[in-house]
Amino acid sequence: MGLRKKNARNPPVLSHEFMVQNHADMVSCVGMFFVLGLMFEGTAEMSIVFLTLQHGVVVPAEELPSGSRTLYHYGVKDLATVFFYMLVAIIIHATIQEYVLDKISKRLQLTKGKQNKLNEAGQLSVFYIVSGIWGMIILTSENCLSDPTLLWRAPPHNMMTFQMKFFYISQLAYWFHSFPELYFQKVRKQDIPGQLIYIGLHLFHIGGAYLLCLNHLGLLLLMLHYAVELLSNVCSLLYFGDERYQKGLSLWPVVFISGRLVTLIVSVVTVGLHLAGSQTRNANALSGNVNVLAAKIAVLSSSCSIQVYITWTLTTVWLQRWLEDASLQAAGRRRRSRAKKSTENGVVIIVIINDN
Template sequence: MGLRKKSNKNPPILSHEFVIQNHADILSCILMVFIVALYFQVSASFGSLFITLNHNITVNKTIGTHQYEDYNSLFTNGPKDLCFIFFYFLTLIIYHAVIQEYVLDKTNRKLHLSKVKTNKFNESGGLLAYYIPFFILALYIILNGYIPQINSLWIDYPTTILPWNVKIFFLLQIATWLHFYPEIYFQKIPQEDWSERCTYISLYVVFIAATYFLSFTKVALVLLTIQYFEQIIFHLSRIIHFSGKNEISKYGFMSWNIVFIACRLISFITLVLTFYFGLSKTSIPQINLVQQNFNTPIIRYNCMVAFGLLQAWLMWNFVNFHMRKRREKIGGDKKMLNFFSFKSSSTKNKNTEETKKKKRDSNRSKNPVSPISNHDNENNHQNHNSKKKL
């Protein structure tokens, strides 16, 4: 995801470079079709199908242990949610292009980073543009009374009736992580990074969509809040590190190490309390599609195992990351030791040669050879050669 170089030459229409450079403008034109449709009575229902929330119901009473007095209109999930996801899937691609061009690219030009660091900087910056607002929204929903107590995670199941902010949160989550797939193409991600990007994008899409359509929205909201808090600390520390403020980023990464382990532990405890102890009290033998109740032993245990394996996988990657860094550090220390040992041995050899040379010079100065003796030696050598010739 390097810096996009703007050239004066216009690429051919519908070529790859043309689509990459103008994808935000193309998608804006498509979105205008749905927005303009709202202005006409004939097509207003079609436009509202994509832009506004669907499957709304109106209730003015208490449902379960949760008070809905502040909400005049509530929603359920259904197939029309796919239209909402599609519209905001396109909108988020435009939002990402604006963040990339007017924030990340300008910052990269000032920092003068290498290609590898530029890719990581753009990844962290792009993810923070979604993590921070979603974390604030999730925290607002939780503190606003959607989950007043810890036992609300399983007492109110199935949570088929959702306030507007909860429903829009989950639909935007699905649209957000889906939009990262085309971003791999639009941002020109290096091919060696595709597998890593696609792995964590797919995990987010699958787990968020499953919890939304299986009515496990409350436990998913708590787990996402914990996950986003930990990711915000990591990516902020990485951006500070690439900005050249290594002292601040050092404390940031140290804090992230502690927060990461704490978040994995809290997430695992939440899973066990919800799926193993809480929901087992209201378990049903078969799925009830009318009430959207999926609290059967098979689904419950599979969800717990899947989420548990995800936490274990994250912890495994965390341990491998630190082990790799430690090996690199040890390897770097060994190279430095070898360098200094080689340097010291070379200086020792140089010193020994210098001492030998000094000894030879001192011996010559103590036993000087006279020029007469040198002349006699030369004469003797010449006489010896002449005798050989005779």
């Protein structure tokens, strides 16, 4: 019996192309390993650490006006939960890529560079929409929108509700999943440093708000940040769909600057008033006591630093686009002037410009 010829479309097992094409299936198998662990008594306890939230405490009814309930604080076991939901984020990322974004790219027939930008904008848009809706539900249920003074009147504490902790776990899991996605999405080497800084800043500030027990402030600032970023990615998606929308992107800088200013104002007011009570000398983050001058400076500095970095990055991109547009317009005027002179001399020159 003759050997079957190897299909050229199927890459070798464990090769780079094989890992990229089948990473979602392999990650699904790893995640299923933890789920199947619930079926056996010997491994159920370990699997629960990965699948469910840990460090829960039942608070008696006399300590809460709403009655007895389970609240959560952070701990080492949260790393296992973040790891499992990072696997879930990779699977969801691959599903959106295959069944939505790849089909849109084929229909629009984009170049490789525009296709990568479309994929990034599409993935982030879905994440920002889901996170925005989820975050607004949490802020509404915990009365932060109806009474914003709760952000600075309520003393910081290390206990949080189930939905608040699950939100932060999901946020950390999503941004951690962005590291392996740099490999799976074949990001260019020159783009990796910028992506690492972008991901690292999100992890630093989300993790800082989580560990310093500034959950409501961090959630509100995230909603403001995600709203501005969502508008940016939606504008990019509209631009890829039809370049006539490029003129409408002039509204984006105004919204961007307004969003950054509101974020800075909320940070200064909340941190200044929320921690402006009696300062204590013995800071203890485990008990939620961060009401010290060092904590104030750290929180305000980190909040301002990310705003400055993002603003500087966007300003650089704007300047590059303006220079490119100016050079293209100047080149177009020179071509038209040369064509006009040639026409006057009786010579017709046809210039075909392929923007692709």
